[in-house]
Amino acid sequence: MQDLENIVTRAAAEFAAASDPASLENAKAKFLGKSGELTALLKQLGSLAPEEKKSFGQSINTAKQQIEVALDSRRKDLEQKKLESRLSGEALDVTLPGRGRSRGGLHPISRTWQRIEEIFGSIGFDVADGPEIETDWYNFTALNNPENHPARSMQDTFYVDMKDSGGLPLLLRTHTSPMQVRYARMHVQQFRDKAAKCPPIKVIAPGRTYRVDSDATHSPMFHQVEGLWIDEDISFADLKGIYVDFLRRFFESDDLQVRFRPSYFPFTEPSAEIDLQFASGPLKGRWLELSGAGQVHPQVVRNFGLDPERHIGFAFGSGLERLTMLRYGIDDLRLFFDGDLRFLRQFS
Numbered sequence: 001m002q003d004l005e006n007i008v009t010r011a012a013a014e015f016a017a018a019s020d021p022a023s024l025e026n027a028k029a030k031f032l033g034k035s036g037e038l039t040a041l042l043k044q045l046g047s048l049a050p051e052e053k054k055s056f057g058q059s060i061n062t063a064k065q066q067i068e069v070a071l072d073s074r075r076k077d078l079e080q081k082k083l084e085s086r087l088s089g090e091a092l093d094v095t096l097p098g099r100g101r102s103r104g105g106l107h108p109i110s111r112t113w114q115r116i117e118e119i120f121g122s123i124g125f126d127v128a129d130g131p132e133i134e135t136d137w138y139n140f141t142a143l144n145n146p147e148n149h150p151a152r153s154m155q156d157t158f159y160v161d162m163k164d165s166g167g168l169p170l171l172l173r174t175h176t177s178p179m180q181v182r183y184a185r186m187h188v189q190q191f192r193d194k195a196a197k198c199p200p201i202k203v204i205a206p207g208r209t210y211r212v213d214s215d216a217t218h219s220p221m222f223h224q225v226e227g228l229w230i231d232e233d234i235s236f237a238d239l240k241g242i243y244v245d246f247l248r249r250f251f252e253s254d255d256l257q258v259r260f261r262p263s264y265f266p267f268t269e270p271s272a273e274i275d276l277q278f279a280s281g282p283l284k285g286r287w288l289e290l291s292g293a294g295q296v297h298p299q300v301v302r303n304f305g306l307d308p309e310r311h312i313g314f315a316f317g318s319g320l321e322r323l324t325m326l327r328y329g330i331d332d333l334r335l336f337f338d339g340d341l342r343f344l345r346q347f348s
Ligand code: DAH
Pocket: 174, 175, 176, 177, 226, 227, 265, 267, 268, 271, 291, 292, 293, 294, 295, 314, 315, 316, 317, 318
């Protein structure tokens, strides 16, 4: 009996000392396991006289139950402790203020893009979009820029490995001008199918363009907007009127220094470059070339699918980065693509 009480007391003490489920199970094995202390006493029962056997057996059972109760209660304690520590570890302080999201803003080039669409949209220009990976034909040949013509070298670009394009010469477009041909041909086709008179072509096509160029006013990827207006009586004077009006609205000023400078492009005759003077910022007073422009060359009008004796008009291609630099007085175009939030935040 003494032994049994002693075993129960020691078992309870060891269970209480077990600080995790594994050591509790080890402690249990020490008393109730196959070679545990209580099991050893049970094995002795066989050698006792029947009377003793009965009372000793009962005492062992009672002791076993007491040990099991102690074990069970310690198990529950440990589980409870585990739960409590998990809960306190994962506790959320619901009284903390939320982590606010900072306000996003449009990139300055996107703002320019939107303004251009708004301004030209308001005077009846359609907005078109086309592929940045272009065929050699649309980018050069259709624009009166034949293979091996020296004018091609003004626009070096990135070529797609011919093995991947099934032999069709592909390149990253060097300007948005191929959109003149794509849009015009689609437009002409559409009305030819309906046997109707072809209405004027009046479109802008903003988008990304690529060249092997990199300095403060050139980036290998940049944006242009192409403009095209073809009808039966659209002249260079219309180009000047429309373009200067666009600039006045874009820069919200009537006091702009604009200059049309004679130039050469294979797809226009006559051709001009349009320059604007910086009115503010570190480059104040300097001229920046904004745009190429001109009266569309008869060969290009023919490539549109139209008769150059009857259809005439103008085209222009302007740099969105250049427009943005002039609008905000920025002196280095590479700032647009560095992703520096200190720069970008100034526009949001
Ligand atoms: N595509 C020319 C360039 O990127 C710019 C240009 C010149 C566009 C004359 C035109 C144009 O539409 O008529 O340098």
